[in-house]
Amino acid sequence: xxxxxxxxxxxxxxxxxxxxxxxxxxxxxxxxxxxxxxxxxxxxxxxxxxxxxxxxxxxxxxxxxxxxxxxxxxxxxxxxxxxxxxxxxxxxxxxxxxxxxxxxxxxxxxxxxxxxxxxxxxxxxxxxxxxxxxxxxxxxxxxxxxxxxxxxxxxxxxxxxxxxxxxxxxxxxxxxxxxxxxxxxxxxxxxxxxxxxxxxxxxxxxxxxxxxxxxxxxxxxxxxxxxxxxxxxxxxxxxxxxxxxxxxxxxxxxxxxxxxxxxxxxxxxxxxxxxxxxxxxxxxxxxxxxxxxxxxxxxxxxxxxxxxxxxxxxxxxxxxxxxxxxxxxxxxxxxxxxxxxxxxxxxxxxxxxxxxxxxxxxxxxxxxxxxxxxxxxxxxxxxxxxxxxxxxxxxxxxxxxxxxxxxxxxxxxxxxxxxxxxxxxxxxxxxxxxxxxxxxxxxxxxxxxxxxxxxxxxxxxxxxxxxxxxxxxxxxxxxxxxxxxxxxxxxxxxxxxxxxxxxxxxxxxxxxxxxxxxxxxxxxxxxxxxxxxxxxxxxxxxxxxxxxxxxxxxxxxxxxxxxxx
Amino acid sequence: xxxxxxxxxxxxxxxxxxxxxxxxxxxxxxxxxxxxxxxxxxxxxxxxxxxxxxxxxxxxxxxxxxxxxxxxxxxxxxxxxxxxxxxxxxxxxxxxxxxxxxxxxxxxxxxxxxxxxxxxxxxxxxxxxxxxxxxxxxxxxxxxxxxxxxxxxxxxxxxxxxxxxxxxxxxxxxxxxxxxxxxxxxxxxxxxx
Numbered sequence: 001x002x003x004x005x006x007x008x009x010x011x012x013x014x015x016x017x018x019x020x021x022x023x024x025x026x027x028x029x030x031x032x033x034x035x036x037x038x039x040x041x042x043x044x045x046x047x048x049x050x051x052x053x054x055x056x057x058x059x060x061x062x063x064x065x066x067x068x069x070x071x072x073x074x075x076x077x078x079x080x081x082x083x084x085x086x087x088x089x090x091x092x093x094x095x096x097x098x099x100x101x102x103x104x105x106x107x108x109x110x111x112x113x114x115x116x117x118x119x120x121x122x123x124x125x126x127x128x129x130x131x132x133x134x135x136x137x138x139x140x141x142x143x144x145x146x147x148x149x150x151x152x153x154x155x156x157x158x159x160x161x162x163x164x165x166x167x168x169x170x171x172x173x174x175x176x177x178x179x180x181x182x183x184x185x186x187x188x189x190x191x192x193x194x195x196x197x198x199x200x201x202x203x204x205x206x207x208x209x210x211x212x213x214x215x216x217x218x219x220x221x222x223x224x225x226x227x228x229x230x231x232x233x234x235x236x237x238x239x240x241x242x243x244x245x246x247x248x249x250x251x252x253x254x255x256x257x258x259x260x261x262x263x264x265x266x267x268x269x270x271x272x273x274x275x276x277x278x279x280x281x282x283x284x285x286x287x288x289x290x291x292x293x294x295x296x297x298x299x300x301x302x303x304x305x306x307x308x309x310x311x312x313x314x315x316x317x318x319x320x321x322x323x324x325x326x327x328x329x330x331x332x333x334x335x336x337x338x339x340x341x342x343x344x345x346x347x348x349x350x351x352x353x354x355x356x357x358x359x360x361x362x363x364x365x366x367x368x369x370x371x372x373x374x375x376x377x378x379x380x381x382x383x384x385x386x387x388x389x390x391x392x393x394x395x396x397x398x399x400x401x402x403x404x405x406x407x408x409x410x411x412x413x414x415x416x417x418x419x420x421x422x423x424x425x426x427x428x429x430x431x432x433x434x435x436x437x438x439x440x441x442x443x444x445x446x447x448x449x450x451x452x453x454x455x456x457x458x459x460x461x462x463x464x465x466x467x468x469x470x471x472x473x474x475x476x477x478x479x480x481x482x483x484x485x486x487x488x489x490x491x492x493x494x495x496x497x498x499x500x501x502x503x504x505x506x507x508x509x510x511x512x513x514x515x516x517x518x519x520x521x522x523x524x525x526x527x528x529x530x531x532x533x534x535x536x537x538x539x540x541x542x543x544x545x546x547x548x549x550x551x552x553x554x555x556x557x558x559x560x561x562x563x564x565x
Numbered sequence: 566x567x568x569x570x571x572x573x574x575x576x577x578x579x580x581x582x583x584x585x586x587x588x589x590x591x592x593x594x595x596x597x598x599x600x601x602x603x604x605x606x607x608x609x610x611x612x613x614x615x616x617x618x619x620x621x622x623x624x625x626x627x628x629x630x631x632x633x634x635x636x637x638x639x640x641x642x643x644x645x646x647x648x649x650x651x652x653x654x655x656x657x658x659x660x661x662x663x664x665x666x667x668x669x670x671x672x673x674x675x676x677x678x679x680x681x682x683x684x685x686x687x688x689x690x691x692x693x694x695x696x697x698x699x700x701x702x703x704x705x706x707x708x709x710x711x712x713x714x715x716x717x718x719x720x721x722x723x724x725x726x727x728x729x730x731x732x733x734x735x736x737x738x739x740x741x742x743x744x745x746x747x748x749x750x751x752x753x754x755x756x757x758x
Contacts, residue, residue, distance in 0.1 A: 060727065060730075061725040061757070062725060066644065067722070067725040070645070071644040073644070185743055185745070186743060188745040227742060228738070228740065353748060354748075356743070356747060357742055358740060358756075394720060394755055397755075398717045398721070399713070401689065402686075403619055403685045403689075405622060408621045408733070411621075411724065412755050413754075
């Protein structure tokens with residue numbers, strides 16, 4: 001253990017420490033810095049500077065040795081990482097070889113161990129939760145009640161959207177509240193046709209363009225998006241929101257930010273006499289040196305599984321089962337959306353139409369199931385549909401018969417239109433879907449490996465069946481041919497929406513965090529990444545993490561000022 | 566152990582033995598597990614170049630040979646493919662050569678343009694059934710047939726090459742604006758990406 005003398009301790013003193021620089025940690029750093037707090041932002045991985053560290057951003061397909069694919073020698077050693085990445089963006093996903101974890105059941109844990117975390121590679125979908133979601137647990141009895149409602153979060157959604165820039169179209173739905181949108185991307189002809197058909201055939205369904213953090217015009221000195229759809233390589237134009245392009249530069253601009261990469265937090269230090277956390281213990285990932293940093297408040301934004309692991313590693317006489325874990329809920333209630341089921345089909349028409357550019361998003365059919373309690377379906381909660389339509393390209397033409405000039409000509413002729421739709425579905429919080437620390441296996445820094453035990457259950461499987469049926473019905477009614485349903489049966493983690501391991505709640509006996517994302521029992525520790533989620537809803541969750549983060553930062557800064565923290 | 570149980574046990578053991586013989590025979594015949602040698606594949610570079618050029622010939626736009634598709638195929642098979650795919654591919658190339666020697670008495674590369682096409686047509690006829698279910702079963706057990714793999718790699722290598730993407734297709738690296746619904750202009754080619 002490092003011997004911290006008085007001088008070092010003074011150098012290592014900050015007003016606030018933020019653990020993790022991903023989509024929520026970046027926001028915490030920006031907000032706390034803006035409130036005048038000297039903030040230390042710790043990141044376990046390397047630094048990634050906006051633009052400078054996007055090595056593949058402007059490469060052509062032929063510039064990649066394997067045209068984007070990863071060699072077998074790499075894939076064999078990194079089966080999880082190579083399932084989500086390719087040569088364009090593999091450097092933004094953690095290597096399985098260097099960062100092993102234990103799967104009690106198959107679980108895909110995709111990690112972004114670098115400054116910016118997974119905000120570099122996220123899907124950029126931005127949907128607000130509503131009271132249909134915040135009230136769901138209390139209505140059907142799964143999990144515990146959220147300690148907040150939509151009205152608590154609405155102004156913070158506004159605040160976040162006004163900075164990140166979200167393109168989209170307002171639809172006036174109570175269960176998917178509109179935001180402050182930049183102009184929407186356009187639907188293509190077949191998507192417009194499907195939208196018309198859905199509008200005409202169903203009372204409570206509509207199809208709208210995806211709401212995404214891609215800038216359809218210049219915004220806050222960033223963008224616009226140039227419709228390359230190479231987002232996950234990092235965007236040299238700042239065309240989409242990431243910590244790297246937006247929140248971290250804004251935090252730096254205040255003069256209050258210190259960023260320390262290669263800093264693996266091994267534990268949060270707890271002081272029993274003051275009943276507060278005093279700081280964090282860090283292992284330097286490169287030198288193995290152990291260093292301590294101190295602050296008045298600590299935000300943990302290490303991603304759902306990482307945050308739970310840090311809290312579980314932070315044991316003391318007061319908290320033998322992990323910091324703030326009086327309830328025993330820490331690490332439990334792990335959720336991920338399922339996105340396995342859907343349908344596809346082709347359309348024989350619209351041959352005289354095409355599109356130009358690569359739109360960085362698809363469309364959305366907002367949730368239409370269980371909008372009220374009396375639908376009598378075989379499952380609770382709901383799903384939304386995401387999808388897109390396109391004309392077949394050379395990729396499909398490769399499977400045509402024949403050889404030579406005629407075969408070659410087909411490669412250059414736009415083929416049939418097809419549409420793909422899939423359901424993104426809510427998963428319920430189950431106490432035994434959980435992460436824990438492995439009792440003996442350790443990583444190269446001597447920290448216990450995380451063990452994940454997760455499965456989808458009956459409610460999720462019934463929902464997947466319903467997704468297949470309703471998707472096929474919508475496509476058939478719109479005149480698509482050869483409509484087929486699918487269920488990929490992807491394991492947990494595949495949607496990269498893991499959440500819930502330190503849930504918010506009103507009752508300290510059944511939840512880890514209170515309504516301001518403070519640990520019930522340690523008020524100067526805040527957790528505002530996905531681990532705080534009390535239920536998963538079916539919306540892509542990042543926007544909600546960001547809104548909860550700025551709300552908690554605002555509360556923390558005011559409480560500090562008032563001398564309450 | 567009574568008589569019935571003993572008979573059942575004998576039958577079971579015989580069954581397992583037979584299965585073993587069958588697996589051994591399959592292993593010998595198809596050689597799964599034998600180590601793939603990339604240098605052996607590279608010796609067939611000329612054959613692979615001409616196979617690719619036969620699939621995508623030079624027309625008013627460049628052909629596969631000028632786009633160096635053969636090199637791409639060898640790279641992909643050597644470095645990015647499973648042992649099963651590697652084995653099937655090398656075996657396929659050898660079968661093409663064997664067939665050409667038998668039928669025309671020369672290497673594939675030396676065959677006439679018409680003969681090169683008819684060789685590939687023969688392979689496609691033999692490999693691809695018109696029954697989708699048979700193809701599925703076949704692919705599952707024996708892997709993607711050589712000819713299907715060859716065509717897919719040739720098309721991928723060509724369409725992602727600089728010449729293929731920019732001359733034979735419409736390459737639009739920085740579209741700037743997305744236009745969702747525009748009339749298909751005469752002569753408009755498929756987008757390369």
